[in-house]
Amino acid sequence: xxxxxxxxxxxxxxxxxxxxxxxxxxxxxxxxxxxxxxxxxxxxxxxxxxxxxxxxxxxxxxxxxxxxxxxxxxxxxxxxxxxxxxxxxxxxxxxxxxxxxxxxxxxxxxxxxxxxxxxxxxxxxxxxxxxxxxxxxxxxxxxxxxxxxxxxxxxxxxxxxxxxxxxxxxxxxxxxxxxxxxxxxxxxxxxxxxxxxxxxxxxxxxxxxxxxxxxxxxxxxxxxxxxxxxxxxxxxxxxxxxxxxxxxxxxxxxxxxxxxxxxxxxxxxxxxxxxxxxxxxxxxxxxxx
Amino acid sequence: xxxxxxxxxxxxxxxxxxxxxxxxxxxxxxxxxxxxxxxxxxxxxxxxxxxxxxxxxxxxxxxxxxxxxxxxxxxxxxxxxxxxxxxxxxxxxxxxxxxxxxxxxxxxxxxxxxxxxxxxxxxxxxxxxxxxxxxxxxxxxxxxxxxxxxxxxxxxxxxxxxxxxxxxxxxxxxxxxxxxxxxxxxxxxxxxxxxxxxxxxxxxx
Numbered sequence: 291x292x293x294x295x296x297x298x299x300x301x302x303x304x305x306x307x308x309x310x311x312x313x314x315x316x317x318x319x320x321x322x323x324x325x326x327x328x329x330x331x332x333x334x335x336x337x338x339x340x341x342x343x344x345x346x347x348x349x350x351x352x353x354x355x356x357x358x359x360x361x362x363x364x365x366x367x368x369x370x371x372x373x374x375x376x377x378x379x380x381x382x383x384x385x386x387x388x389x390x391x392x393x394x395x396x397x398x399x400x401x402x403x404x405x406x407x408x409x410x411x412x413x414x415x416x417x418x419x420x421x422x423x424x425x426x427x428x429x430x431x432x433x434x435x436x437x438x439x440x441x442x443x444x445x446x447x448x449x450x451x452x453x454x455x456x457x458x459x460x461x462x463x464x465x466x467x468x469x470x471x472x473x474x475x476x477x478x479x480x481x482x483x484x485x486x487x488x489x490x491x492x493x494x495x496x497x498x499x500x501x502x503x504x505x506x507x508x509x510x511x512x513x514x515x516x517x518x519x520x521x522x523x524x525x526x527x528x529x530x531x532x533x534x535x536x537x538x539x540x541x542x543x544x545x546x547x548x549x550x551x552x553x554x555x556x557x558x559x560x561x562x563x564x565x566x567x568x569x570x571x572x573x574x575x576x577x578x579x
Numbered sequence: 580x581x582x583x584x585x586x587x588x589x590x591x592x593x594x595x596x597x598x599x600x601x602x603x604x605x606x607x608x609x610x611x612x613x614x615x616x617x618x619x620x621x622x623x624x625x626x627x628x629x630x631x632x633x634x635x636x637x638x639x640x641x642x643x644x645x646x647x648x649x650x651x652x653x654x655x656x657x658x659x660x661x662x663x664x665x666x667x668x669x670x671x672x673x674x675x676x677x678x679x680x681x682x683x684x685x686x687x688x689x690x691x692x693x694x695x696x697x698x699x700x701x702x703x704x705x706x707x708x709x710x711x712x713x714x715x716x717x718x719x720x721x722x723x724x725x726x727x728x729x730x731x732x733x734x735x736x737x738x739x740x741x742x743x744x745x746x747x748x749x750x751x752x753x754x755x756x757x758x759x760x761x762x763x764x765x766x767x768x769x770x771x772x773x774x775x776x777x778x779x780x781x782x783x784x
Contacts, residue, residue, distance in 0.1 A: 474583075518626045
């Protein structure tokens with residue numbers, strides 16, 4: 291058994307392996323998947339000297355605890371949280387040396403939802419269709435972590451960054467999502483579109499890696515029924531029969547039959563990944579450019 | 580043909596029939612293969628083709644809507660044969676909808692040449708067309724919580740084969756031992772959009 295491995299001591303609520311996902315296979319019904327907060331995953335990789343697309347861990351709310359079998363450099367970013375090594379507090383958002391056999395604990399987030407843990411050399415579970423990401427919709431990629439899971443690590447590629455703490459955006463107190471209308475905004479009443487872009491919604495606790503669900507005023511339809519299935523993009527705001535907008539995140543289905551009223555700018559999805567249940571959400575209309 | 584912008588880097592091209600969508604899909608694949616189109620995803624569906632990962636969707640929209648789509652070329656590729664035991668639990672219901680006997684359902688289904696119109700729902704799940712509209716069937720009123728992998732099923736105008744066990748509301752007419760999806764295989768999907776398919780009855784009484 292190799293020394294380049296991590297043992298999962300505490301898996302946390304939902305911890306998964308994520309990289310940039312597997313775009314390019316949507317025509318086979320394969321979701322893109324990948325880290326929800328891509329800039330955070332790229333940053334922690336850079337801090338430990340990995341390529342930005344190396345696989346990291348994405349945790350949900352209460353972190354995880356890991357024991358490396360060999361000495362590694364790690365960095366924790368995304369949602370701010372306490373980090374300890376063998377019980378001693380260490381830096382969040384900076385490279386940290388974890389000796390072989392020591393216990394790295396990523397604690398419960400102070401704000402936000404998802405922390406990212408990069409380990410020097412990256413996590414090297416077998417890729418599926420070019421990606422190591424766990425896809426919770428279709429079940430591709432490694433299963434979510436459980437206590438006792440052993441994750442193989444690659445060989446460190448480069449030197450870790452020399453920084454005290456790398457700046458990272460704070461999780462949003464209010465989630466502002468810029469949207470471009472369509473492709474199916476004509477399926478809604480004009481009133482519904484005004485409601486959508488003027489009222490405040492809240493992040494629903496039913497949100498997950500597939501979609502950010504919202505609570506708030508229902509959007510009325512001008513046309514009844516369902517569309518014939520059509521292709522869906524990341525950031526699509528789909529409106530199911532209950533009228534509450536759902537923003538599609540990385541594990542979204544590749545096709546769907548509920549109308550898409552608007553599409554969220556990709557740059558705003560990082561904040562969506564960190565918006566805790568109850569966070570106010572506003573959708574702001576922008577033009578196609 | 581309508582080309583609807585989807586965010587800032589995608590385009591949903593809508594046509595008026597499934598045949599047109601398949602022809603448009605074939606034409607877009609040809610353009611990409613010839614280096615005339617740079618795009619990350621080409622996702623055909625029932626009446627649309629989605630193009631995602633475009634630099635300039637607006638320009639492509641005007642190009643597409645100004646051009647005629649040639650009819651889909653007859654594919655030279657081999658037909659995929661899928662052996663089927665026509666013994667599904669909904670065979671009698673389908674026979675009643677079609678107003679024929681159960682054996683006749685199997686015969687009609689197996690004599691049809693299908694084409695994968697598009698994929699979705701799960702990796703490797705194809706929506707196959709080929710049956711005439713008079714053989715459309717509704718979904719089951721109560722979906723099953725677990726449809727076994729390999730189930731051959733009908734809903735609306737489509738035939739599909741479940742790549743893995745999952746919940747489902749389609750009418751089950753048979754089962755196959757063919758492996759629809761194996762991520763360790765190249766290609767992982769037995770069926771992809773445009774694939775021609777024939778169902779071959781096995782173990783007929």
